[in-house]
Amino acid sequence: MELTPIHHPPHPEEMAGRLSRLQAEMATQGLDWYVSFQPDNIYYLTNFANFVHERPFVLLIPASGIPVFVVPKLEIPHVESRAIGALTLLDYFEFPAPEGGNWFDRVAEVLGQTGRVGVESVCQLQILEAIKGARVRTDIIDDLRMMKTxxxxxxxxxxxxxxxxxxxxxxxxxxxxxxxxxxxxxxxxxxxxxxxxxxxxxxxxxxxxxxxxxxxxxxxxxxxxxxxxxxxxxxxxxxxxxxxxxxxxxxxxxxxxxxxxxxxxxxxxxxxxxxxxxxxxxxxxxxxxxxxxxxxxxxxxxxxxxxxxxxxxxxxxxxxxxxxxxxxxxxxxxxxxxxxxxxxxxxxxxxxxxxxxxxxxxxxxxxxxxxxxxxxxxxxxxxx
Amino acid sequence: MELTPIHHPPHPEEMAGRLSRLQAEMATQGLDWYVSFQPDNIYYLTNFANFVHERPFVLLIPASGIPVFVVPKLEIPHVESRAIGALTLLDYFEFPAPEGGNWFDRVAEVLGQTGRVGVESVCQLQILEAIKGARVRTDIIDDLRMMKTxxxxxxxxxxxxxxxxxxxxxxxxxxxxxxxxxxxxxxxxxxxxxxxxxxxxxxxxxxxxxxxxxxxxxxxxxxxxxxxxxxxxxxxxxxxxxxxxxxxxxxxxxxxxxxxxxxxxxxxxxxxxxxxxxxxxxxxxxxxxxxxxxxxxxxxxxxxxxxxxxxxxxxxxxxxxxxxxxxxxxxxxxxxxxxxxxxxxxxxxxxxxxxxxxxxxxxxxxxxxxxxxxxxxxxxxxxx
CATH class of the missing domain: 3.90.230.10 (Creatinase/methionine aminopeptidase superfamily)
Incomplete structure (x- = not known):
């Protein structure tokens, strides 16, 4: 086993490998989307570190293709300065926003009305309520994280x-x-x-x-x-x-x-x-x-x-x-x-x-x- | 309005007042229990500050009487050194524990099978699943916190x-x-x-x-x-x-x-x-x-x-x-x-x-x- 110390940030290929292993496991479990809210899981997939406060960051991973990251508008340059790998940013202006402009509106629009949606054990009730499809509790990202690259x-x-x-x-x-x-x-x-x-x-x-x-x-x-x-x-x-x-x-x-x-x-x-x-x-x-x-x-x-x-x-x-x-x-x-x-x-x-x-x-x-x-x-x- | 600075910890009467206002609002909303997981809400009611990690702290507030605080055994002396006000501590040994010994077992035992249970918007799915009664999303503690004593x-x-x-x-x-x-x-x-x-x-x-x-x-x-x-x-x-x-x-x-x-x-x-x-x-x-x-x-x-x-x-x-x-x-x-x-x-x-x-x-x-x-x-x- 190679034990050379590394200190450079991850290359996009490293991040693509993580996403691809996640999507392979989603296919095994028959999931159309996976919703990640837990900051360490989001960091693992994006290299962007957020902390939980009242403006949520929610990562929506499709069965194939590029994840959608719902983020406060205020944080767009911050996300852009740190994220590595393919990511579509979708912003919301503020929390709370007038009707139709909230983070949960963006989440619901992306996920649609149907499908099987994987969620974390620590998923918040307010996020669960934005998911209209069938919700499946499965800690796929936590499981992937157990095996170090x-x-x-x-x-x-x-x-x-x-x-x-x-x-x-x-x-x-x-x-x-x-x-x-x-x-x-x-x-x-x-x-x-x-x-x-x-x-x-x-x-x-x-x-x-x-x-x-x-x-x-x-x-x-x-x-x-x-x-x-x-x-x-x-x-x-x-x-x-x-x-x-x-x-x-x-x-x-x-x-x-x-x-x-x-x-x-x-x-x-x-x-x-x-x-x-x-x-x-x-x-x-x-x-x-x-x-x-x-x-x-x-x-x-x-x-x-x-x-x-x-x-x-x-x-x-x-x-x-x-x-x-x-x-x-x-x-x-x-x-x-x-x-x-x-x-x-x-x-x-x-x-x-x-x-x-x-x-x-x-x-x-x-x-x-x-x-x-x-x-x-x-x-x-x-x-x- | 009195603007004298204060720096002493809260007296038990201050904490009792917060609990009593919470229980009054629970009565208005017809709740048998309120389940708090959010650390700032727990701090507000107990003066004990925890951080979220894989060993959960869950505060179970009955319609009347003393709250039950489900905590890891490891943290009992820590809780005792900081908590102010009436509190019943209920410990679990570790996470994960062998079957029957987990934190969610303790939560389910206290709450029982029925009743209306208020939960926070940020309540985690794994906590929701430990609640067998009717779950009602209501941010009562957050609402109380808006009005400063x-x-x-x-x-x-x-x-x-x-x-x-x-x-x-x-x-x-x-x-x-x-x-x-x-x-x-x-x-x-x-x-x-x-x-x-x-x-x-x-x-x-x-x-x-x-x-x-x-x-x-x-x-x-x-x-x-x-x-x-x-x-x-x-x-x-x-x-x-x-x-x-x-x-x-x-x-x-x-x-x-x-x-x-x-x-x-x-x-x-x-x-x-x-x-x-x-x-x-x-x-x-x-x-x-x-x-x-x-x-x-x-x-x-x-x-x-x-x-x-x-x-x-x-x-x-x-x-x-x-x-x-x-x-x-x-x-x-x-x-x-x-x-x-x-x-x-x-x-x-x-x-x-x-x-x-x-x-x-x-x-x-x-x-x-x-x-x-x-x-x-x-x-x-x-x-x-």
Missing amino acids: PYEVGRMVRAGQIASAAMADMLATTVPGRSLGEVTAAANRLIYAAMVADNPSINPQATKLTSVFHPAQYSHDPHNFGDLDMRMQEGGPHVGIINAVMDGYGTEIERTFFLGHVPEAARRPYDVMMQARALVFELVKPGVSMSEVDAEVNALFRAAGYGQNLLHRAGHGMGVTAHEAPFLAEGDRRILKAGMSFTVEPGIYFPGVGGFRHSDTILVTDSGNIRLTEGPDSLEAMTL | PYEVGRMVRAGQIASAAMADMLATTVPGRSLGEVTAAANRLIYAAMVADNPSINPQATKLTSVFHPAQYSHDPHNFGDLDMRMQEGGPHVGIINAVMDGYGTEIERTFFLGHVPEAARRPYDVMMQARALVFELVKPGVSMSEVDAEVNALFRAAGYGQNLLHRAGHGMGVTAHEAPFLAEGDRRILKAGMSFTVEPGIYFPGVGGFRHSDTILVTDSGNIRLTEGPDSLEAMTL
């Missing part, structure tokens, strides 16, 4: 390199008293500088950086970033996190680390987490079900007496976002295939002690998996 | 003070060559410092700052922030923008300004924009329809020969977001009432010349409107 692999390789450098820098600059603000600013500066050196016209709308850490008193509560005055402290466990979408491609690296000494209560959880992590790297290969990977990890944690310390699955997909389907989760019965990408991040959480979780981003290969992010992970290396 | 007015007064100071600083530090990065960093630093001085435990998840400017070659394209290397230049028009949600309350101030000299081609558009702006301040009062305000502004621009230079409506609502319903738009037939808040931002756009738009945030009062953001706006004052 060689171009995407190259972009994710590059994102992984940058994230790994940012994590190495975070670990190299740890010191008791270092603040969340300092860590975030330093990491984001490093990441932005690397991205802009690669490509001065990166898209800020397709860039989302989360560069943070949790000291021990918060690390058991992994989605709590509410205390802006968090500071690193002697001891640990701290959990350092780089989760980033860099100009349209996601990556994640996380490390559990200690300053000065490792509290006794942290040694066994760290060791068990490392065993679970090794198990995931060993299990992930084509043909294995995602639920099986998570079930084996959870069984390992339970056997160690840590069943009550689980808060999440073993990993999630990665692609044009840094958090997406499919999932290394007991509830995901899909089968691993070469070309998929995941985080590997089994974790356990102990109020009063802290959280234990490393994360790396991997690519599933024909023979197993390879890491797209890199860094030391032993307890010795993580005691700083 | 005295607490909300106080928060928006404070947000307006901070934004006005940030805009004054942006204008005071303009110089040819000043970069987008410098402007954004300086303004955001000022805003964060003011927020944290008010309240050290502000919620970063409920904070979203857009502090940017457009030089003349971009200012005709008001949603294009794609060039990270934008710099201020001699001449103009530049458009400086502070659009911010500060710890849960939104505000906006924008100014069109010039460095050193005003190009001849910019004088008349600036003057006409100022006439339109004065017209909005004059027209906005209780009893007037929103569409009428926008129609009069558009007529003024067309009479000046600028009908082709319109890209948007005269203003939008403001509240727990910095961009929301209702709208000063020809398509919005609602009637202005005291307690509503809007931006006033009629604008015109000329490729090759630039964009012309000031924005201020106002509150509709019994007798007209008052500004929540303040700053000079004459051409003389804006020539720096």
Whole structure:
């Protein structure tokens, strides 16, 4: 498998390939149109990044031929400056508009009165009501996104390199008293500088950086970033996190680390987490079900007496976002295939002690998996 | 009207008042439940800010009694640390979960098989499918949010003070060559410092700052922030923008300004924009329809020969977001009432010349409107 980093924008052929695979799947499912509203799906097909607000962007993909993109008039030059690949733009003036001039009028006109229309699970009711034909819930674009193209692999390789450098820098600059603000600013500066050196016209709308850490008193509560005055402290466990979408491609690296000494209560959880992590790297290969990977990890944690310390699955997909389907989760019965990408991040959480979780981003290969992010992970290396 | 700034979090009584007004409207509409998924609506009712990802947060509001909040197990301590007011938490372990353990199972169990269930226009198909009773599209929470409580007015007064100071600083530090990065960093630093001085435990998840400017070659394209290397230049028009949600309350101030000299081609558009702006301040009062305000502004621009230079409506609502319903738009037939808040931002756009738009945030009062953001706006004052 080719692992050359890529940082140029996609060529029109890359985008045409995505559209053509989507239309092939639409033919299999007997769909006359597919309606996409979800911004990441629209980005995947157009290279244009929008955010959801009250002026909707709706992408209408016919069974064959060029997609129609319904966009606010205000955004036409913005779309033209970023979109890659064949696209017909259809504008509406404003929301709300006088009768007959609204976005849903344009959508209804294009789709007509009949036919089978595929929609996303996250399709909004107000969009569903503009579709007069038979509506079929099917997440075809999300499904396509699971299999990375060689171009995407190259972009994710590059994102992984940058994230790994940012994590190495975070670990190299740890010191008791270092603040969340300092860590975030330093990491984001490093990441932005690397991205802009690669490509001065990166898209800020397709860039989302989360560069943070949790000291021990918060690390058991992994989605709590509410205390802006968090500071690193002697001891640990701290959990350092780089989760980033860099100009349209996601990556994640996380490390559990200690300053000065490792509290006794942290040694066994760290060791068990490392065993679970090794198990995931060993299990992930084509043909294995995602639920099986998570079930084996959870069984390992339970056997160690840590069943009550689980808060999440073993990993999630990665692609044009840094958090997406499919999932290394007991509830995901899909089968691993070469070309998929995941985080590997089994974790356990102990109020009063802290959280234990490393994360790396991997690519599933024909023979197993390879890491797209890199860094030391032993307890010795993580005691700083 | 009381305009004392407020920066403390809402008291439980404030939250109880919002719930009680919602339940009163549910009774009027004959609803047994209301299902809210939209994060800003959930924030309005709970003070908890989530973002949409694959683990949904769904708020289920009964006709009477305490709402049930279906949340991922991982987020329970996070919700508990931020939510204010009565709330029953119901968790699910992960997404996806093995059969019977998913978020939609929890939602379906709470709602039962029958009854009239109100849903948002933006309700997702996957949530609609978990509702077995009769589904009624009705944006009750969005409607409630239009009328600001005295607490909300106080928060928006404070947000307006901070934004006005940030805009004054942006204008005071303009110089040819000043970069987008410098402007954004300086303004955001000022805003964060003011927020944290008010309240050290502000919620970063409920904070979203857009502090940017457009030089003349971009200012005709008001949603294009794609060039990270934008710099201020001699001449103009530049458009400086502070659009911010500060710890849960939104505000906006924008100014069109010039460095050193005003190009001849910019004088008349600036003057006409100022006439339109004065017209909005004059027209906005209780009893007037929103569409009428926008129609009069558009007529003024067309009479000046600028009908082709319109890209948007005269203003939008403001509240727990910095961009929301209702709208000063020809398509919005609602009637202005005291307690509503809007931006006033009629604008015109000329490729090759630039964009012309000031924005201020106002509150509709019994007798007209008052500004929540303040700053000079004459051409003389804006020539720096």
